[in-house]
Amino acid sequence: MTTPYPFTAVVGMDDLRLALLLNAVSPAVGGVLVRGEKGTAKSTAVRALSALLPQVGVVAGCRFSCDPAAPDPLCPDGPHGNEPTVHRPSRMVELPVGASEDRLVGALDIERALAEGVKAFEPGLLAEAHRGVLYVDEVNLLHDHLVDLLLDAAAMGASYVEREGVSVRHASRFLLVGTMNPEEGELRPQLLDRFGLTVEVAASREPGSRVEVVRRRLAYDDDPEAFAAHWEDREGALRDRIAAARALLPEVTLDDGVLHRIAATCAAFEVDGMRADIVMARTATALAAWAGRTSVTADDVRQAALLALPHRRRRNPFDAPGLDEDKLDEALADSAAEPDGEDGQDGGDGGEGPDDDPDPGPGGPGGRGPEDRGGPAPDGPASDGAGASGSSGSGPSEGGVPAQGSPQAPERPAASAGEPFRAKVLTVPGLGEGAAGRRSRARTEHGRTTGSRRPRGALTKLHLAATVRAAAPHQRARGRSGPGLVVRADDLRQATREGREGNLVLFLVDASGSMAARRRMGAVKGAVLSLLLDAYQRRDKVGLITFRGRDASLALPPTSSVDAAAARLESLPTGGRTPLAAGLLKAHDVLRVERLRDPARRAL
Numbered sequence: 001m002t003t004p005y006p007f008t009a010v011v012g013m014d015d016l017r018l019a020l021l022l023n024a025v026s027p028a029v030g031g032v033l034v035r036g037e038k039g040t041a042k043s044t045a046v047r048a049l050s051a052l053l054p055q056v057g058v059v060a061g062c063r064f065s066c067d068p069a070a071p072d073p074l075c076p077d078g079p080h081g082n083e084p085t086v087h088r089p090s091r092m093v094e095l096p097v098g099a100s101e102d103r104l105v106g107a108l109d110i111e112r113a114l115a116e117g118v119k120a121f122e123p124g125l126l127a128e129a130h131r132g133v134l135y136v137d138e139v140n141l142l143h144d145h146l147v148d149l150l151l152d153a154a155a156m157g158a159s160y161v162e163r164e165g166v167s168v169r170h171a172s173r174f175l176l177v178g179t180m181n182p183e184e185g186e187l188r189p190q191l192l193d194r195f196g197l198t199v200e201v202a203a204s205r206e207p208g209s210r211v212e213v214v215r216r217r218l219a220y221d222d223d224p225e226a227f228a229a230h231w232e233d234r235e236g237a238l239r240d241r242i243a244a245a246r247a248l249l250p251e252v253t254l255d256d257g258v259l260h261r262i263a264a265t266c267a268a269f270e271v272d273g274m275r276a277d278i279v280m281a282r283t284a285t286a287l288a289a290w291a292g293r294t295s296v297t298a299d300d301v302r303q304a305a306l307l308a309l310p311h312r313r314r315r316n317p318f319d320a321p322g323l324d325e326d327k328l329d330e331a332l333a334d335s336a337a338e339p340d341g342e343d344g345q346d347g348g349d350g351g352e353g354p355d356d357d358p359d360p361g362p363g364g365p366g367g368r369g370p371e372d373r374g375g376p377a378p379d380g381p382a383s384d385g386a387g388a389s390g391s392s393g394s395g396p397s398e399g400g401v402p403a404q405g406s407p408q409a410p411e412r413p414a415a416s417a418g419e420p421f422r423a424k425v426l427t428v429p430g431l432g433e434g435a436a437g438r439r440s441r442a443r444t445e446h447g448r449t450t451g452s453r454r455p456r457g458a459l460t461k462l463h464l465a466a467t468v469r470a471a472a473p474h475q476r477a478r479g480r481s482g483p484g485l486v487v488r489a490d491d492l493r494q495a496t497r498e499g500r501e502g503n504l505v506l507f508l509v510d511a512s513g514s515m516a517a518r519r520r521m522g523a524v525k526g527a528v529l530s531l532l533l534d535a536y537q538r539r540d541k542v543g544l545i546t547f548r549g550r551d552a553s554l555a556l557p558p559t560s561s562v563d564a565a566a567a568r569l570e571s572l573p574t575g576g577r578t579p580l581a582a583g584l585l586k587a588h589d590v591l592r593v594e595r596l597r598d599p600a601r602r603a604l
Contacts, residue, residue: 099125283308
């Protein structure tokens with residue numbers, strides 16, 4: 001087994017290291033979501049954490065890692081009596097993006113079922129991760145049905161398996177750590193909220209730091225054991241500090257003034273539910289223990305907010321992530337006016353809690369540029385400014401839409417979009433076979449099992465129960481002797497699965513003079529933007545056609561970048577006649593070409 005890269009050898013990434021260490025001190029914080037561009041040591045840092053976690057005591061021989069002090073009474077390997085206790089390192093279990101449902105939750109032990117004729121349960125990754133870490137790389141690319149299973153296990157602390165004649169319940173409490181590249185798509189809000197903390201990471205732009213990263217990485221690749229031995233003293237010191245902070249954690253107190261600051265901060269950012277308040281309280285407590293204190297300060301609350309709130313504040317998907325630190329300081333200052341503020345009412349710069357100050361970076365806890373994020377309000381008037389400035393910044397011959405060839409169709413300044421709203425869910429009837437998404441029903445390789453059929457060609461996913469049922473009536477005729485089943489090729493059954501697909505959403509926008517009234521065009525843009533938000537969340541491809549003057553134009557060819565469609569829509573000018581027929585013909589041509597390019601993707 002390859003020696004893991006030492007945690008203390010990671011250059012910079014102070015916010016990431018702090019978030020991981022806080023979870024090592026207090027697993028109740030709830031895990032970490034690491035967002036950032038590719039090649040920023042996200043996975044390296046997470047895997048390095050496993051060497052710092054303390055050992056756990058488990059019941060000897062228990063496949064579900066039961067705690068000897070409080071064994072699970074419903075453990076499938078139980079009930080446990082006087083079995084000896086075994087101490088082992090905490091596990092870090094990796095969930096691959098392409099994992100199957102059987103591998104995640106477990107399934108019937110096929111080998112024993114066919115060879116011995118007995119019904120036995122084979123544990124999955126949720127059982128292996130119990131009392132450890134469940135790590136999902138590229139968590140935003142995880143299939144929806146696996147996300148649903150993760151949500152259920154994270155919410156209940158247990159996994160329930162009801163399939164193929166197996167009924168099993170086992171404990172599954174784990175620290176959820178995920179990494180993702182936002183360029184490859186966002187995460188479902190339900191799963192996003194399950195991560196206690198979130199961190200934005202980016203590569204350093206300082207040459208000295210980049211040189212040190214390369215130097216250390218090359219040294220590690222040349223001789224991992226020698227490199228790890230060089231850092232062992234620092235790893236040991238960090239391991240001891242984690243143990244000391246864990247021991248101190250029960251003594252840390254949260255007074256009413258601190259709780260008021262936490263509640264006021266969450267209210268100021270309009271977060272949904274109460275999970276943010278609870279996570280902030282646990283994070284602030286862990287920060288105090290990490291710093292060797294038994295009381296929580298205002299600096300701890302501020303640092304906890306920077307880690308726990310960015311992914312929970314209300315914002316549209318097109319808004320930049322991160323937290324407005326000016327608004328945070330204002331909320332902390334306002335909340336400190338009522339209770340005693342002896343811990344420091346100015347919010348500070350977070351100097352006492354962590355051992356390192358956060359790294360400056362684009363967004364996230366270490367961000368130093370709230371001015372780059374366009375203000376705190378996710379649906380505020382920032383976009384209106386772009387629309388209002390169109391008259392001075394764009395001439396009549398420009399505006400984000402190709403020339404219409406209509407000299408008598410003067411362009412008017414682009415109207416700002418109205419307030420977006422929750423769009424009605426639109427689906428394509430029937431059962432498709434398109435790319436994975438979240439809109440219409442489709443036959444997929446990774447969805448939930450809905451039945452079985454005879455395989456057409458190569459067998460890709462065996463439906464065990466249906467196969468056994470097909471083979472069972474013929475056992476005597478086949479001369480069965482012993483407990484095993486005699487199964488032939490014509491008994492095999494393919495599992496049929498159903499999931500969701502993404503569709504092609506083609507917007508046809510009337511940009512003629514009849515829509516030039518600013519209120520009317522603003523309402524239209526607001527409606528289309530709402531549909532764009534819905535398409536963004538459901539992983540659709542979107543295209544934009546506009547018609548005005550004498551013809552229609554493809555303003556945006558079908559693409560997966562909904563941000564590009566939103567930008568084109570925002571700068572859309574109006575004026576001229578209403579060539580509806582030209583718009584419909586253009587839409588027909590675009591749909592025909594897309595059908596040839598991707599026959600499986602259905603248009604909405």
